[in-house]
Structures are given as C-alpha cells and as structure tokens.
Amino acid sequence: MAEVLTQAAPAPQPLVAFTEDEVLFRDNVRQFAEQSIRPKVKEMDEKGVFDHGIIEQFFQLGLMGIEIPEQYGGAGGRFFESILAVEEVSRVDPSAGVVVDAQNTLVNNALLRWTTEEQKRRYLPKMASNTVGAYALSEAASGSDAFALQTRAELKGSEYVLNGRKMWITNGKEAGVFIMLATVDPSAGYKGITAFIVEKNFPGFSVGKKEDKLGIRASSTCELIMEDCRVPKENVLGEVGKGYKIAIETLNEGRIGIGAQMVGLARGAWEYAAKYAQERKQFGRSIGEFQGVQFQIAQMATEIEAARLMVYNAARMKDAGMNFVKEAAMTKLFASQVAERVASLSLEIYGGYGFTKDYPVEKYYRDAKIGKIYEGTSNMQLQTIAKLVMGGK
Ligand SMILES: Cc1cc2nc3c(=O)[nH]c(=O)nc-3n(C[C@H](O)[C@H](O)[C@H](O)COP(=O)(O)OP(=O)(O)OC[C@H]3O[C@@H](n4cnc5c(N)ncnc54)[C@H](O)[C@@H]3O)c2cc1C
Numbered sequence: 090m091a092e093v094l095t096q097a098a099p100a101p102q103p104l105v106a107f108t109e110d111e112v113l114f115r116d117n118v119r120q121f122a123e124q125s126i127r128p129k130v131k132e133m134d135e136k137g138v139f140d141h142g143i144i145e146q147f148f149q150l151g152l153m154g155i156e157i158p159e160q161y162g163g164a165g166g167r168f169f170e171s172i173l174a175v176e177e178v179s180r181v182d183p184s185a186g187v188v189v190d191a192q193n194t195l196v197n198n199a200l201l202r203w204t205t206e207e208q209k210r211r212y213l214p215k216m217a218s219n220t221v222g223a224y225a226l227s228e229a230a231s232g233s234d235a236f237a238l239q240t241r242a243e244l245k246g247s248e249y250v251l252n253g254r255k256m257w258i259t260n261g262k263e264a265g266v267f268i269m270l271a272t273v274d275p276s277a278g279y280k281g282i283t284a285f286i287v288e289k290n291f292p293g294f295s296v297g298k299k300e301d302k303l304g305i306r307a308s309s310t311c312e313l314i315m316e317d318c319r320v321p322k323e324n325v326l327g328e329v330g331k332g333y334k335i336a337i338e339t340l341n342e343g344r345i346g347i348g349a350q351m352v353g354l355a356r357g358a359w360e361y362a363a364k365y366a367q368e369r370k371q372f373g374r375s376i377g378e379f380q381g382v383q384f385q386i387a388q389m390a391t392e393i394e395a396a397r398l399m400v401y402n403a404a405r406m407k408d409a410g411m412n413f414v415k416e417a418a419m420t421k422l423f424a425s426q427v428a429e430r431v432a433s434l435s436l437e438i439y440g441g442y443g444f445t446k447d448y449p450v451e452k453y454y455r456d457a458k459i460g461k462i463y464e465g466t467s468n469m470q471l472q473t474i475a476k477l478v479m480g481g482k
Pocket of ligand 1: 191223229257258467
C-alpha cells in the first residue's frame, strides 16, 4: 500500500509576527520619526503649526501613498503597513501620526476604492507624490448624526454647485484635495448624500478658521467654506446618492488607523515614564524600585499590548478581506481608553514635573483626548458594537 504523505498546514502566525518587508518598513519609519520629527515636536505643538518639511519628507519616503499601487506612483503596500506607519509616527508625535493617517486610511482609501480609472489616473499620482488630502464630512450641526449634513450640491449643466460649510477638517490647511460629502436632495435623507472630489483651487472653495486646540495642536483642523463652489460632474466619487456608503465604509477603516495612533501615543508616553522611573530618586532609591511604581508600569504595558493586538488583528482582517466592522469599532474604543489612561499615569509617574511643559508627557496626555472624539465618539463606537454583538455578529 502506498504510503500516504500528510503535510501539516502551516501554523497560523501570531499577530506580532511581521514579514521581513514589514520589519524593514517599520524600522525605517521609526528611525525617520526619531531623527526628523522628534526634534520638532515641541515647537510645532507650541506654535500649532505643522512643519512643511516633514510633509515633504513623508512624500519622499512613500508614507503618503502607502497602499497606492506602484503603477500610479505609490508604494504598493498593504493596509497593515499604513497602520504600522501611523503607530510609529504617533509614538513620536500623534499630530504627525494623524497627517499620515488621514491621508492613507481615509482619503487614499476612499479614492482607491471608489474612483473610476480616469479619476485614478488623475488623482492617485498626486496623492502619492505631492498632494495632501482631507476628508470632509462633519458640519457645525452634524457630528455624530453625520448624515444630517446640510452642504448642498446642485447639478447645473456639466457642474455641481456646492454651498455649505464643513467643520473640524483635519489637514484642512495643507490639503489640495478634499473628499467632500454633500446632499443632492435634502428630502431624500441619507440617500441624497453624494461624495465629490474637490480641489482646493476650484472656484468658490476656501479654507476658513483653523481651530486652536487642546491637543494634536500641530495637526490643522479647519472650517471649509463653499460658496457656489463649482465641481465638474466627473468629480462625483462613486455613485450619486451613495455617499453615505462611502462615508461609512471609509470610516470603518479609518477607525483602525485611530486605534494605531492611540497605541503609538500610549507607547510613546509609556517609554518616557518607564525611563524616568529608573532615573528619579526618592527615599534614597529610584522610584522604579518601588513595587507600587513597577506595578503601574506593568499594568500600562499590558494594556498597550492588548490594544496593539486588537489594532493588528483588525488590520490583518481588513487585508484578508474579512468583515472587520465590529473589530474596528472595538479597536478604536479600547485603544483610545488605553491611550488616555497610559498618558495620564505616565504624567503622574513624573510627579510635578509631568505637569509642566518642560517634559514631554503632558503633551501625550492632551493629545490622547481626541481618540475618544473623532471618527465617531466612544458612544458611537459602543452603539455599533452593541448593534453587532446583540444582533449575534
Ligand atoms: C481635532 C478634530 C479633528 C477632526 N477631524 C475631522 C475630519 O477630518 N473630518 C470630519 O469630517 N470630521 C472631523 N472631526 C469631527 C469629529 O468627527 C466630530 O467632532 C465627532 O464625530 C463628534 O461630533 P460633534 O463634535 O458634533 O459631537 P456631537 O455629535 O454633538 O456629540 C456630543 C456628545 O453627545 C454624544 N452623543 C451624540 N449622539 C449620541 C447618541 N445617539 N447616543 C449617545 N451619545 C450621543 C457624543 O458621544 C458626544 O459625547 C474632527 C474633530 C476634531 C475635534
């Protein structure tokens, strides 16, 4: 009888196992963040202005078009690499992290998924090489209830004419291309919502007030004003009336990005606290020798690890083509809670010094707060999770 050769299937890899390319990529981003971003973090935060040179370097390093295919000038990477980039940059500066995050996980993601071939040829090479993007959904009166938006789009001949104001738009100051959500028919409710690709130099478009914020101060957050803004018909993204689907699905991926930003932030704060605990002496020894402080460091490390695994799992699920909506919401919810706790405790480990601007931990604490607010507040994540888990998913 012929011998049956059984071959064991390869064992599934742990979530922290990376490919060689991923390790190389992560290490390059880490080194760049240390060398080129770290020295500028404090000044950018104080001035509330993002250093343009860093944006140029992001483009040179391929960090603004990570998933854009090489044929359009991008790096041809996977979503997981976008997540690694956001995590590593945010470890040094969460403001810089959100620049990379919004570009890759919101704007490029929407463009890659919903553009026609002609639009791809027109926009993807720009996004990969020199144009910052922004994603414009929120308005003054519509945040969590995003589809109550009022920005109006009316078809007049070969153009749509847009009127309205957007609020809170990340990268608003630097962006050249905007994914703009407007309604073509307010009476149709969410079914009137349509996505447009709007360029900064389109007639009738302008950038308004820039917010003065508690945290991620270097990342610009701006109002956008459209007064009879003329957008060519060919710039509809996806189908007319399907903007709500584009908005929801783009944000699902974006939330994993915010999870990565929060994990990077928590790691950054924790590293400072762990180091300071070795250096600071009280009662004749380093505070890190006290079990009370050791346990705080250990608890934080454990929570960061849990949040990180959730981020990696959600990202790998996305790359594997699985449904990741629940995991993305859980990831953002949990990672933002961890970031806030870790940044707060790291500040306490610095004692009074932590409360001053002479040390970097107070900035992480301020930056952490946004994780619970943008791309859907924590309550909105809980609503999504509750709907899915209670519906048996
Ligand atoms: C720094 C920053 C950057 C941002 N970047 C962008 C961007 O690039 N693009 C963009 O489109 N938007 C952006 N936003 C907007 C952001 O997404 C909204 O602020 C967020 O969705 C919350 O909306 P809101 O501020 O109107 O709060 P509201 O919706 O008014 O919520 C206020 C409170 O009520 C709670 N709440 C509301 N409804 C419910 C409910 N049904 N059940 C339980 N609780 C509820 C919320 O959880 C929250 O605690 C940004 C915001 C900030 C601050």
